[in-house]
Amino acid sequence: MRERVLAGALLLVIGGGCAVNPVSGRPEVTLVSEAKEQELGDAEAKNVAATMGLVDDPRLTGYVRAIGDRLAKFSPRTDVAYTFYIVDMPEPNAFALPGGYVYVSRGLLALTNSEDELAGVLGHEIAHVAARHAVRRVTRAAPLAIVTGLGASVTGIVSPTLGTVVGGVGGLAGSFVLAPYGRDQEREADRVGQEMAAKSGWDPAGISTSLRTLERDDALRGREERGMDFFATHPPLPNRVADTQEHARELQRAPAAPIARGHAAFLDELAGLPVGPRAADGVFDGETFLHPDLDFHVQFPAGWKTANERTVVGARAPDGRAVVGVEMVGDGSDPDAALRALEKETRLNLSSRAEKRTIAGAPAVRTTAAARTRDGEVALDLTWIALGGRVYRFTGVTRPADAGTTAPTFRATADSFRPLTEVERASIRDTRLVIVPARGHETLAQLVDRANGTWSVEMTAVANGLEAGSPLRPGQPVKVAVSQPYARR
Numbered sequence: 001m002r003e004r005v006l007a008g009a010l011l012l013v014i015g016g017g018c019a020v021n022p023v024s025g026r027p028e029v030t031l032v033s034e035a036k037e038q039e040l041g042d043a044e045a046k047n048v049a050a051t052m053g054l055v056d057d058p059r060l061t062g063y064v065r066a067i068g069d070r071l072a073k074f075s076p077r078t079d080v081a082y083t084f085y086i087v088d089m090p091e092p093n094a095f096a097l098p099g100g101y102v103y104v105s106r107g108l109l110a111l112t113n114s115e116d117e118l119a120g121v122l123g124h125e126i127a128h129v130a131a132r133h134a135v136r137r138v139t140r141a142a143p144l145a146i147v148t149g150l151g152a153s154v155t156g157i158v159s160p161t162l163g164t165v166v167g168g169v170g171g172l173a174g175s176f177v178l179a180p181y182g183r184d185q186e187r188e189a190d191r192v193g194q195e196m197a198a199k200s201g202w203d204p205a206g207i208s209t210s211l212r213t214l215e216r217d218d219a220l221r222g223r224e225e226r227g228m229d230f231f232a233t234h235p236p237l238p239n240r241v242a243d244t245q246e247h248a249r250e251l252q253r254a255p256a257a258p259i260a261r262g263h264a265a266f267l268d269e270l271a272g273l274p275v276g277p278r279a280a281d282g283v284f285d286g287e288t289f290l291h292p293d294l295d296f297h298v299q300f301p302a303g304w305k306t307a308n309e310r311t312v313v314g315a316r317a318p319d320g321r322a323v324v325g326v327e328m329v330g331d332g333s334d335p336d337a338a339l340r341a342l343e344k345e346t347r348l349n350l351s352s353r354a355e356k357r358t359i360a361g362a363p364a365v366r367t368t369a370a371a372r373t374r375d376g377e378v379a380l381d382l383t384w385i386a387l388g389g390r391v392y393r394f395t396g397v398t399r400p401a402d403a404g405t406t407a408p409t410f411r412a413t414a415d416s417f418r419p420l421t422e423v424e425r426a427s428i429r430d431t432r433l434v435i436v437p438a439r440g441h442e443t444l445a446q447l448v449d450r451a452n453g454t455w456s457v458e459m460t461a462v463a464n465g466l467e468a469g470s471p472l473r474p475g476q477p478v479k480v481a482v483s484q485p486y487a488r489r
Contacts, residue, residue, distance in 0.1 A: 034079065037098040037099060037132070038080070038098065038099040039099075040097075040098050040099070041097040041098035041099025041100065041101050042099060044097045044098075044101075045097055045099070045101045048085075048087060048097070048101075048103065050310070050311065051309070051310055051311065052087050052088055052089055052310060053087070053088035053310045054085050054086060054087060054088060055085075055086035055087070055088050055106050055273075055274075057086070057272075057273075059269075060086065060109075060269060060270070060273065061084075061085065061086055063259065063260070063269050064084050064085075064086055064104060064109075064118070064122070065083075065084045066259050067084075067115065067118055067119050067122055067259060068082060068084035068102060068122045068126070069082070069084075070200045070201075070256075070259075071119060071122055071123050071126055071196045071197065071200050072126060073200070074195075074196045074199040074200055075126050075127075075129075075130050075196060076127075076130045076131075076192065077129065077130035077131075077132075080099055080100035080129060081100050082100040082102060082126060082129070083100060083101055083102065084102050084103075084104075084122065085101070085102070085103050085104075086103070086104060086105070086106055086109065087103040087104070087105050087106070088105075088106060088274075088278070088310075089105035089106065089107055090105070090106065090107045090274075090275070090276050090277060090278075091105060091107045092105060092107040092108040092110075092111050092214060092217060093105045093107065093108055094108055094121050094122075094124070094125050095125065096125040096126070096128045096129045096134070097129075097134065098129065098132070098134050099129075100129055101129075102122060102125045102126060102129065103125070104118070104121060104122065104125075106273055106274060106275075108121065108214075109270060109273060110270070110273055110275055110433055110463060110479070110481075111210075111213050111214065111217060111462070111463050112210065112213075112270075113209075113213070113263070113266075113267075113464060113465045113479075114206060114209070114263065114266055115202065115206075115258045115259060115260055115266050116197070116202045116203040116205070116206030116209070117206040117207070117209050117210040117213075118206070118210075119197045119200065119202040119206055120193060120194065120197055120202070120204070120205075120206035120207030120208075120209075120210055121207065121210055122193075123192075123193030123194065123196040123197045123200075123207070124189045124190060124193035124207060125189070125193075126193065126196060127188065127189040127190075127191075127192035127193040127196070128181065128185070128189050130192065131185070131188055131189065131192065133181055133185045133188075133189065186240070187240075187243065190207060190240060190243065190244050190247070191247055193207060194207060194244060194247055194248060194251060195251060198248075198251040198252060198253045198254065199254050200254065200256060201253065201254045201255065201256025201257070201258070202253070202256075202258070203248070203253060204244075204247070204248040204251045204253065205244065205245055205248035207244050208241050208244040208245045208248065209465070211240055211241050211244065212241050213462060213463075213465060215241070216462045217459075217462050217463075220458055220459060220462055263477070264435075264477045267435045267477050267479060268435060270433055270435075270479065271433060271434065271435050272432050272433065272434075273432060273433040274430065274431070274432055274433075275431045275432060275433055275454075275455075275481040276431050276481070277308070278430065279292060279428050279429065279430040279486040280292070280293055280430075280486075280488070281308060281310065282294075282308055282313060283428055284306050284308065285427075287299060287300040287301065287302055287303075287304065287306060287315065288300075289306070289308070289313055290420060290424050290425075290427075290428060291313075291420075292420070292425060292428050292486055292488065293488055294328065294388075294390070295388055295419050295420050296387065296388075296392070296417060296418065296419060296420065297416070297417070297418050297419070297420055297421075297424060298313070298326055298413065298416055298417055299412075299413065299416035300314070300315040300324065300413060301315060301317070301324070301409050301412075301413065303318055304316060304317055304318065304324075305318070311327055312325045312326070312327040313325060313326055313327075314326065314395075317406075321398060321399060321402055322396065322397065322398040322402060322406045322409070323396070323397050323398075324381075324394065324395065324396045324397075324409070324410055324413050325394070325395050326392055326393065326394045326395075326413075326414075326417070327392065327393055327395075328390050328391070328392050329384070329391050329392065329393045330390070330391050331389055331390055331391070332386060332389070332390070332391050333363070333386045333389065333391075334363075334386060334391070335363055335364055335365045335384035335385060335386045335391055336354075336356075336365050336384075337391075338384045338391045338393065339351065339354060339365050339367065339382070339384055342382075342393075346371075348369045348371060348380075349369065350367045350369055350382065351367070353367045353368055353369070354366070354367040355367070357383075359383075359385050359414065359415055359417055359418075360385075360387065360417060360418035360419065362385055362386055362387040363385075363386050364383060364384060364385040364386070364414070365383070365384050366381075366382065366383040366384075366411070366414070367382050368380060368381050368382070368403070368407075369382065370400060377400055378397050378398065378399065378400070379397070379398050379399065379400045379402070379403035380395065380396065380397060381394075381395070381396035381397075381398075381403070381406070381407060381410040381411075382394070382395055382396075383410075383411075383414040385414070385417055387417070387419070388419070392417070394410070394413060394414040394417070396409075396410030396413070426485070428485075428486040429483045429484060429485055429486055430483070430484055430485075430486045430487075431454055431481050431482065431483050431484070432481070432482060432484060433479055433480070433481060433482075434451065434479075434480050434481075434482045435477050435478070435479060435480075436450075436451045436477070436478050436480050437475050437476065437477055437478075438472035438473060438474060438475065438476040438477075438478055439474065440474040441471075441474075442472055443469075443471070443472065444457055444460060444461060444466065444468055444469075444470065444472060444478070445457045445468070447472065447478055447480070448460050448480060451480045451482060452482060452483070453480040453481055453482060454481045454482065454483050455480065455481045459481075460478070460479070460480060460481075463479050463481075464478055464479050466478075
């Protein structure tokens with residue numbers, strides 16, 4: 001019986017079974033029909049928006065989409081509607097999802113110096129969609145749980161909400177989004193993307209320049225921990241720059257005017273772009289976390305590793321055996337109602353141990369519970385606080401054997417929750433990209449010093465495609481990262 005059920009699910013997924021790849025022109029077997037491919041892309045796109053976030057800048061997003069739309073007209077695959085977004089990721093990266101979703105990070109835009117480079121990056125990602133690379137990756141790995149959606153039912157966690165709670169800090173969109181492609185797939189995406197760029201009127205060598213900048217940036221940062229940057233999600237290929245330069249020489253560039261007329265106009269499109277962590281998402285000062293827009297302060301345990309994700313901020317114990325995080329769970333002024341809602345959803349007994357409290361003059365309720373996960377049982381320490389018309393939940397997670405020793409730490413973290421002081425609010429700063437014209441006979445080091453830039457001279461050189469000792473022309477526009485008092489936008 002079980003074999004027939006799995007076979008039936010597989011047949012539903014296969015759809016056409018064998019199809020002709022629009023890029024290679026060769027027949028290929030895939031487990032994922034075009035309808036399922038779109039469904040996967042739609043689901044992951046919602047995940048990206050929820051966990052990574054999108055840059056809310058209509059002007060810059062419109063510019064990126066204008067470049068992407070022109071490229072998409074020359075895609076080998078026209079049965080999908082391509083859409084283009086700027087993902088709120090400080091690391092330099094770009095990726096695509098099945099169904100035509102193409103993303104470039106604000107971190108990569110900060111390192112880009114021409115429309116040709118940006119067109120090369122977007123063309124590369126369009127090519128991944130056109131060649132169905134993500135679908136072919138799924139097919140080779142044969143992850144039936146991903147394809148059919150069966151995986152969520154066997155996680156051993158009571159509910160998706162509790163799964164998020166137990167998972168603690170560090171959540172991102174699924175590995176399906178940022179899993180690396182194979183080297184042959186990257187070469188194919190380079191080649192097809194360059195051909196689209198040339199047909200659209202951009203220099204097909206733009207991708208070469210972009211790759212070279214990314215290599216310089218990676219070398220400058222060395223072993224610094226950076227999360228999901230380009231080289232974490234793309235195989236490092238030292239010869240890709242040479243290969244793309246050689247292929248560019250073979251292509252005829254169509255006559256077409258750029259969308260931004262010239263280098264200075266292109267840089268003006270990037271002016272004001274956030275650099276690094278965004279103050280709007282909250283900032284850490286040691287283990288102290290300050291959120292300017294939500295107006296709260298939290299003190300996390302000393303020596304714990306902190307993390308600030310889009311939906312949860314928290315810290316993990318040095319030995320990894322405990323984690324505590326805080327997230328906003330909704331609007332309202334009744335923490336008891338939030339407790340009962342989670343109790344109903346998870347079927348955990350939360351009310352019997354609940355104790356009402358007052359934290360920073362605000363109503364709160366605290367309880368403890370045990371939950372079973374696929375890795376065994378965990379102890380939960382939960383506190384809800386209603387402040388400023390919103391309800392927040394503190395979640396402490398540890399092993400049952402450690403619940404007694406970690407309880408005071410979890411309680412102290414929740415008790416530290418309070419509104420910001422005026423001094424704290426005034427201390428919060430934001431770093432953004434500013435375009436600074438060079439003065440006559442000015443060096444890059446002098447310009448960075450004059451602009452109070454937060455990037456080093458070497459980093460500023462990499463971000464501008466320059467050498468640190470290169471002379472600057474009078475009036476030459478230079479991208480500089482500048483720290484400014486935070487102002488809500």
